[in-house]
Amino acid sequence: MSDKVTKTDLQWRQTLGDLGYEVMRNHGTERPFTHDDFPETAGTFRCAGCGAPLFEQSDKFDAGCGWPSFTRPLEDEGIGESRDARHGMVRTEVHCARCDGHLGHVFPDGPAPTGLRYCINGVALDFKPDGGAE
Template identity: 70%
Template sequence: MTDKIVKTDAEWRETLSDLAYKVTRKHGTERAFTHDDFPKAPGTFACVCCGAPLFDQATKFDSGTGWPSFYQPIAAENVGETTDRSFFMRRTEVHCSRCDAHLGHVFPDGPAPTGLRYCINGVALEFEPEDAP
């Protein structure tokens, strides 16, 4: 991972859509089932804010929740965790380690081999297809 990316609120607003800004910079959540068209081809899901590689297509699964779900990040150091106590709940929020973009939450009810479900807002991700041989 490269150096930390820090921008002003105005700079983030200039580069992100309204929804991506609300979700990634203001800890919002997009409506469920709004990103069911993610590619199924090999590739990487990167942070929409800074391009950091976050999740591999091979670790994506259908959780039935309406948000893209993965059982592990590409590298543990690419995704940070904090405790989220909003809405009278205690959850583990996940964010991009490079730019601190809010991505979603991680839950202990995922499939093997990790048993984790990274429940990620689709608007926080950009898909980068694997290079063809």
């Protein structure tokens, strides 16, 4: 993973917009079923904050939860994890290892081969099709 990305609060707000800032910098959550418009073609989901490659289209699945779900990250070192005890429950939060942007959570109820469900806020992702510009 490349060097850490740091920005001022104003730079993050300009990069991410209002909802993206709330989700990625304040650990918010977007409403479910608000990002069902991602293409179905082969490609890579990248961090909306820094462009780091995070997930492959081939690992995406419909969990029926209303957020993009993946069975695994593209690279283990691209995703960081921390304990999240907010909202009266304990969950494992996932964030971009490069910019520390909040992505969502990972749960142990996913399909094979990993049994994991990376439940990710769509606003935290940018999709780049294979063969597309970097």
